[in-house]
Amino acid sequence: MAYTYDWKLTGLKKQSRNGIEGAVVQTYWKVIATDEDGDTGEFVGGTPFPITSVDPENFTPYDELTEADVLEWIKNYVSGSNVSTNYWGHISNVIEKQLEEKKSPIVSIGEFEFPWSTGSLASGSTIPY
Numbered sequence: 001m002a003y004t005y006d007w008k009l010t011g012l013k014k015q016s017r018n019g020i021e022g023a024v025v026q027t028y029w030k031v032i033a034t035d036e037d038g039d040t041g042e043f044v045g046g047t048p049f050p051i052t053s054v055d056p057e058n059f060t061p062y063d064e065l066t067e068a069d070v071l072e073w074i075k076n077y078v079s080g081s082n083v084s085t086n087y088w089g090h091i092s093n094v095i096e097k098q099l100e101e102k103k104s105p106i107v108s109i110g111e112f113e114f115p116w117s118t119g120s121l122a123s124g125s126t127i128p129y
Contacts, residue, residue, distance in 0.1 A: 001099075003034060026047075027070060030043065041102075
């Protein structure tokens with residue numbers, strides 16, 4: 001089944017060090033997948049970007065960043081070619097499980113709700129001993 005994905009930033013942390021001012025060092029985000037029936041599933045995550053990994057020569061000042069810039073960093077991190085950071089399979093599995101449970105929910109049945117039960121506690125029946 002095909003999904004459309006909507007990525008949203010929910011928070012950031014920034015840090016200044018060694019002449020780098022306001023580098024984004026932590027992101028908080030969620031991705032919401034919508035299927036053809038309009039059902040949704042979501043994954044909430046956080047992605048670190050250590051200040052030690054910031055290249056001062058290719059640094060974009062905080063005030064010049066866009067949401068699209070930061071989301072692109074996150075997407076590249078969690079679903080890019082770096083095997084050590086790519087966990088898109090896990091994200092997809094969590095979302096697919098949520099969508100599956102919406103399509104085919106598991107319903108818990110208590111012992112007094114079985115079809116062969118003679119009464120229910122909700123109707124004031126007592127438990128036979």
